[in-house]
Amino acid sequence: MPEMNAVPALRAHYRLQWEPAQDCHVLLYPEGMIKLNGSAGEIMSCVDGERSVEQIISALQTRFPDAPGVAEDTLEFFTVAHDKRWLEFG
Amino acid sequence: MTSAGLNSAETGGSLVSPPLWLLAELTYRCPLQCPYCSNPLQIADLKDELSKDDWLSVLRQARELGAAQLGFSGGEPLVRGDLEELVVEARGLGYYSNLITSGVGLSEKRVAALRDAGLDHIQVSFQSSDSEVNELLSGSRKAFEQKLRMAEAVKAHGYPMVLNFVLHRHNIDQVEEILQLSERLKADYVELANVQYHGWALENREALIPSREQLERAEVVTNAYRQRHPEGMTLYFVVPDYYEERPKPCMNGWGNMFLTIAPDGAALPCHSARDLPMNFPNVREHSLKDIWYESEPFNVFRGDDWMKEPCRSCPEKDKDHGGCRCQAYLLTGDARNADPVCTLSPDRGLIDDALATANHHARQPVPMLFRNMANSDQLIASG
Ligand code: SF4
Numbered sequence A: 001m002p003e004m005n006a007v008p009a010l011r012a013h014y015r016l017q018w019e020p021a022q023d024c025h026v027l028l029y030p031e032g033m034i035k036l037n038g039s040a041g042e043i044m045s046c047v048d049g050e051r052s053v054e055q056i057i058s059a060l061q062t063r064f065p066d067a068p069g070v071a072e073d074t075l076e077f078f079t080v081a082h083d084k085r086w087l088e089f090g
Numbered sequence B: 001m002t003s004a005g006l007n008s009a010e011t012g013g014s015l016v017s018p019p020l021w022l023l024a025e026l027t028y029r030c031p032l033q034c035p036y037c038s039n040p041l042q043i044a045d046l047k048d049e050l051s052k053d054d055w056l057s058v059l060r061q062a063r064e065l066g067a068a069q070l071g072f073s074g075g076e077p078l079v080r081g082d083l084e085e086l087v088v089e090a091r092g093l094g095y096y097s098n099l100i101t102s103g104v105g106l107s108e109k110r111v112a113a114l115r116d117a118g119l120d121h122i123q124v125s126f127q128s129s130d131s132e133v134n135e136l137l138s139g140s141r142k143a144f145e146q147k148l149r150m151a152e153a154v155k156a157h158g159y160p161m162v163l164n165f166v167l168h169r170h171n172i173d174q175v176e177e178i179l180q181l182s183e184r185l186k187a188d189y190v191e192l193a194n195v196q197y198h199g200w201a202l203e204n205r206e207a208l209i210p211s212r213e214q215l216e217r218a219e220v221v222t223n224a225y226r227q228r229h230p231e232g233m234t235l236y237f238v239v240p241d242y243y244e245e246r247p248k249p250c251m252n253g254w255g256n257m258f259l260t261i262a263p264d265g266a267a268l269p270c271h272s273a274r275d276l277p278m279n280f281p282n283v284r285e286h287s288l289k290d291i292w293y294e295s296e297p298f299n300v301f302r303g304d305d306w307m308k309e310p311c312r313s314c315p316e317k318d319k320d321h322g323g324c325r326c327q328a329y330l331l332t333g334d335a336r337n338a339d340p341v342c343t344l345s346p347d348r349g350l351i352d353d354a355l356a357t358a359n360h361h362a363r364q365p366v367p368m369l370f371r372n373m374a375n376s377d378q379l380i381a382s383g
């Protein structure tokens, strides 16, 4: 689990972009592509190398006030994304 | 950009997904002559290359259909002087662009120009870590030194260093040295990819297949490295499918996500598909949209209606789609057969025979046919 004040950033050479043909966000990297589901895409879109985990969670909670468990989901996603080496914590 | 709904077409009751990966084989010209090259044997007959404008149109059309990953390969893509312009267009369109090169023809200046043009990634292929074997196999003396310098230049310009080593009988015993060399170069990713037997590689199969012991040793060395350096270079080890019991899920399914455009404009569901006796549509005559969704060659092996037994009633058919159509055709004479690599295939004996021969010959030199235009001309002439 990341610390609340850790700042996630995409790993070098990774790019996040919205793909209309696939109707989702994808993560692009050398010779690879990962489709992100809706919530993963929303979380990843907040990763800018400046905002902390805590700030990202509160931004998402403001945007999706009715969604339950935003904090848990976000922390869980960051843990997985870090294990998969999609992002780094600064 | 069209919406997802507009990009799907109904074919035979199943929904066809858009092409997500585009492989642009810019040219069959190449300064090297690798005997395991996956290019078709008839390269000498396919010299009429697409123009820059043709390629720009291909890039735009494929992006509109949904392609996001783009590979520039060949032959040697650096031979094309308009590569930088194609890269600029690719970046503008939103592709993630990869250059797959032998490093020959690359210069420090060109790396910088490609970087400025917006290229995302460069992969440099090596034949071996040892320059002698390397030169033997690539048919070039200067190639190896040049490659080392270019791998360093790639890294110096801020790219991740992705090294690709094609493994076969003559270099698979050097995996330890290959990994040491890669570490010295500060590689980030290392692909240890055993030859797959298509094109020129099939022609040279007897000389290239490693023995079972060689393969097992190489895997042990690779796994030991991974354990010693859990945070180190990422290693990919690709086993030759002849030593597997099940075929690879070739291209993740025919006409499912991969689209290759050959140097002369032929559109292929896989870069090896020219092995098949089919008339592939050409981008000079048809739109990519028609090619992908409507053309016969792209539809013929979609889904599983085309399958024969044992695949047709096999519970694993969704996993491997019956394997590689080209391998089935080249070895059994019928592209609808199960890939003979599968131990459930009645033709598995063909693979076992090839392995037995290779294991028997493993210590003797077998002459190799180098991939070049002169040899291609001869093969064409002899039919
Ligand atoms: S495999 Fe060798 S000969 Fe074939 S295109 Fe690549 S570098 Fe050239």
Ligand code: SF4
Binding pocket: B246, B247, B310, B311, B312, B314, B315, B316, B317, B318, B320, B321, B322, B323, B338, B339, B342, B343, B344, B345
């Ligand atoms: S029989 Fe066909 S579908 Fe079944 S595992 Fe073998 S190749 Fe795959």
